[in-house]
Amino acid sequence: MTTVIPFSQALRERTWSDHGRSEGAGFMHDLMSGKGTQDDYTALVAQHWFVYEALEAAAQRFVDDDTAAAFIEPALTRLPAIEADLEHLIGPDWREQIEPTPQVVAYCDRIREIADEGWAGGFIAHHYTRYLGDLSGGQAIKRLMQRHFGFDTNGVLFYIFDDIADPREFKENYREQLDAAGWDAAESDRVIDEVVRAYAYNTALFDDLEKAKAGAVA
Ligand code: HEM
Numbered sequence: 001m002t003t004v005i006p007f008s009q010a011l012r013e014r015t016w017s018d019h020g021r022s023e024g025a026g027f028m029h030d031l032m033s034g035k036g037t038q039d040d041y042t043a044l045v046a047q048h049w050f051v052y053e054a055l056e057a058a059a060q061r062f063v064d065d066d067t068a069a070a071f072i073e074p075a076l077t078r079l080p081a082i083e084a085d086l087e088h089l090i091g092p093d094w095r096e097q098i099e100p101t102p103q104v105v106a107y108c109d110r111i112r113e114i115a116d117e118g119w120a121g122g123f124i125a126h127h128y129t130r131y132l133g134d135l136s137g138g139q140a141i142k143r144l145m146q147r148h149f150g151f152d153t154n155g156v157l158f159y160i161f162d163d164i165a166d167p168r169e170f171k172e173n174y175r176e177q178l179d180a181a182g183w184d185a186a187e188s189d190r191v192i193d194e195v196v197r198a199y200a201y202n203t204a205l206f207d208d209l210e211k212a213k214a215g216a217v218a
Contacts, residue, residue: 045158050107082158106204110201128178
């Protein structure tokens with residue numbers, strides 16, 4: 001008898017090494033270990049603004065999609081929290097002070113391309129990579145940023161999901177929804193490949209910020 005593993009498990013297993021590359025990026029490692037500065041953290045929040053602006057605009061495109069609609073949940077929406085964090089970290093003119101790194105431009109273009117194609121599986125791949133990460137490692141990032149930079153809630157609102165009482169339960173439900181998507185083997189592979197791509201963009205984002213830092217000191 002062959003055991004068919006749930007899609008969510010296959011997804012996690014086949015992308016966990018990509019997760020490790022993102023998590024282990026030097027820029028992130030420095031921030032977590034306390035070697036990074038508050039300006040480094042602000043640079044990261046600024047890149048998040050571009051990514052979530054693209055992702056949450058794409059969500060609008062899929063609200064009526066049979067498969068994607070189940071994942072789109074107002075409690076996840078991050079853009080207002082990021083904007084409040086940027087206002088706190090940079091000031092009221094934050095929008096004129098930030099620009100996307102080259103890899104973030106490519107990342108956002110890819111999300112927009114998927115939205116234009118109307119590919120629900122691709123959208124879900126990007127949705128999963130960001131929001132499940134924010135509800136997982138994001139919670140550890142929040143605690144460390146609070147410790148390193150003295151934030152209470154302002155500055156780390158991005159990581160605070162006021163309307164999600166139990167992130168663990170939320171993630172379990174999310175995985176059940178992934179398993180219920182009903183993708184065939186070919187589409188499942190395509191979605192997993194897109195998650196690999198999403199992780200690569202996130203790793204590249206950190207690498208861009210690392211390079212910008214090196215350039216600033218040189
Ligand atoms: C310092 C950086 C990071 C740390 C410490 C970290 C840590 C973790 C941990 C401990 C989990 C497992 C949680 C659980 O089993 O419920 C997790 C899951 C996850 N992380 Fe990260 N992470 C980091 C960065 C990232 C990044 C940059 C991304 C992508 C943008 C990401 C995306 C995810 C996703 C999608 C999951 C859910 C995997 C699944 O259960 O299917 N993480 N992370």
